Amino acid sequence: AAKALYMLVDPPPKSGESIRSADIVRDTLCRDEVIEDTRVEELGGVKIYEAGSDTWFEHYEIQVPAEKVEVRDRNLNLSFSKRLIATSPSGAEKRVVELSTVFSGSTSSAMDLGTAVHAIFEDVVDFKTINPQSVVSDWTDKSDFDKELNDCAVKMFLNCVKDEAVQNELSLPSDNSEVWIEKGFEVVIENEWITGFFDRVTLHHDSTGELTEAVILDYKTDQIESESDLGRAVETYTPQLALYQKVLARLTGLSDDKIRKKLLFVRTSQVFEVK
Secondary structure: OOOOOOOOOOOOOOOOOOOOHHHHHHHHHOOOOOEOOHHHHHOOOOEOOOOOOOOHHHHOOOOOOOOOOOOOOOOOOOOOOOOOEEEOHHHHOOOOOOHHHHHHOHHHHHHHHHHHHHHHHOOOOOHHHOOHHHHHHHHHHHOOOOHHHHHHHHHHHHHHOOOHHHHHHOOOOOOOEEEEEEEEEEEEEOOEEEEEEEEEEEEEEOOOOOEEEEEEEEEEOOOOOOHHHHHHHHHHHHHHHHHHHHHHHHHHOOOHHHEEEEEEEOOOOEEEEEO
């Protein structure tokens, strides 16, 4: 508020132990004694907190319009039946996480490792023009993660980019190609408000500059130890990649058949195209 903020909260309940938002405000601001204010008391309330002057408005002159303003009655029709549904590609994953895993803290560790690995890949625009050791050295200098996690992320990245197929995915195929890295988006499609980030998108243009094809590459740090693990991971992420495809089609005007979707499993250096 520019000049003043007034908050009205219900009195504490006479019984019950449930906590409401009003209880948090009251318990945070309330002092031991009630502040006397006859104006508030006349309205049947009590003042429990104040800061500044409650007569701030007396310093301002009331501006009276030179001419009488005609106020017309208007019917205001509000409808809340068409609210947008907020979603994100990562929210489309078909994943089951055991409750014991959540409380063990391993989920947070895995997320931190995934964040670190993604951050290293952000510095790779065209693999043909970079030195992997320089990339990890520059990233380590600015990383806020602990040394153990840094070392794990660096090792995973360096092992992954030794693979020729991975190098090809991280290279620009021609001078007519461009790449989006960690590009954010926010679009509305079919009453869904979709927000998120692309890990990497390679856009292919023809000799005239017209966009002809795009490839979505999404990095994953899952443990893949068997073909069944790979199958389950692909099934998990297929809805996410489908939503990325839908968003990219909207942003670029490309048809779905011109957008390829790929997963890069960093631990095993596997590139899997999702159909």
